[in-house]
Amino acid sequence: MKTLHGRAVPANDINMFLVIHFWGLTFLFTKLGLKSLDPLSFANLRMASAALVLMIMAAFTAGHHKQVRMDFREHLLAVGLGLLGMACFPFCFSLAMNYTSAANAGLIFGTTPVAVALISRLIGMERLNKMQWAGLLLSFAGIAVILLPRGANFSFTSLKGDMLMTAAMLNWALYTVANRFVPSTRSALKFTAYGAIWGAVSLSLLSFNTLASLPVAEIKPESWLGGLCAGVLGTALSYVIWNNTVRNMGPAKTAVYLNLVPLIAAVSGFFLLNESLGRQHLAAVCLIVPGVLMTRGSRGPLPETGKNGKGT
Numbered sequence: 001m002k003t004l005h006g007r008a009v010p011a012n013d014i015n016m017f018l019v020i021h022f023w024g025l026t027f028l029f030t031k032l033g034l035k036s037l038d039p040l041s042f043a044n045l046r047m048a049s050a051a052l053v054l055m056i057m058a059a060f061t062a063g064h065h066k067q068v069r070m071d072f073r074e075h076l077l078a079v080g081l082g083l084l085g086m087a088c089f090p091f092c093f094s095l096a097m098n099y100t101s102a103a104n105a106g107l108i109f110g111t112t113p114v115a116v117a118l119i120s121r122l123i124g125m126e127r128l129n130k131m132q133w134a135g136l137l138l139s140f141a142g143i144a145v146i147l148l149p150r151g152a153n154f155s156f157t158s159l160k161g162d163m164l165m166t167a168a169m170l171n172w173a174l175y176t177v178a179n180r181f182v183p184s185t186r187s188a189l190k191f192t193a194y195g196a197i198w199g200a201v202s203l204s205l206l207s208f209n210t211l212a213s214l215p216v217a218e219i220k221p222e223s224w225l226g227g228l229c230a231g232v233l234g235t236a237l238s239y240v241i242w243n244n245t246v247r248n249m250g251p252a253k254t255a256v257y258l259n260l261v262p263l264i265a266a267v268s269g270f271f272l273l274n275e276s277l278g279r280q281h282l283a284a285v286c287l288i289v290p291g292v293l294m295t296r297g298s299r300g301p302l303p304e305t306g307k308n309g310k311g312t
């Protein structure tokens with residue numbers, strides 16, 4: 001473990017630090033990809049490259065783990081996770097960006113940690129205290145500080161996009177919670193890779209009309225680069241770390257890290273794209289960082305998962 005001011009920094013925090021940086025940089029990768037790709041085609045390139053990388057990683061590490069045959073319920077769980085996280089989520093997210101503003105999308109998706117906490121509470125998986133709920137709301141307020149000046153406007157004209165983004169948010173929330181049911185005896189990498197195959201194939205079927213008319217020869221090199229970087233860093237590596245952290249920390253305490261992503265994206269844009277930083281970003285730091293720390297605070301241990309991922 002690394003130390004910070006004499007105190008140990010848990011491995012989960014270090015791993016999530018990497019993930020939020022990968023996802024913050026994914027905004028840059030997406031801008032590169034959309035130079036010659038529509039959002040749905042870019043999502044397919046990202047997920048297909050992620051699935052390929054995950055399968056290669058799983059194959060290389062196969063010799064380090066004892067082969068354990070998955071039962072029927074575990075197969076269903078892996079398929080469900082693939083459909084939620086690598087098919088329905090990117091499909092809804094990509095379409096939403098065609099019909100609503102970035103500010104609307106950011107605010108809606110910023111409610112993901114709250115949705116995760118509510119779902120976890122409803123099914124009796126994870127209970128947060130008042131301080132941790134306050135932290136969730138405080139971190140969401142930080143996102144609002146960044147995005148509201150950009151002109152969030154919830155109206156009938158943006159209703160379709162807002163509904164699609166809400167669907168994307170709920171898909172990711174369910175994906176996060178469902179990962180807690182993956183048995184501790186299973187490799188997070190192999191489980192994610194198996195689900196990714198189903199997800200990537202399903203996404204391509206959902207996007208068949210778009211992909212059939214895609215002029216592959218006209219795709220610019222930077223779009224290929226953006227899609228591959230988003231797939232390898234923002235999906236393959238990040239999903240494995242995310243899923244493993246959910247297993248170790250719980251869904252709600254993991255999901256709150258999402259609210260740091262807009263800050264990383266803003267800082268990356270400042271250094272790499274010459275985008276401006278304003279007072280609202282400083283104010284957001286003062287809200288989001290304490291909010292994450294409050295939610296990340298200690299509480300009782302998570303319930304253990306049994307062979308089928310159920311609490312014991």
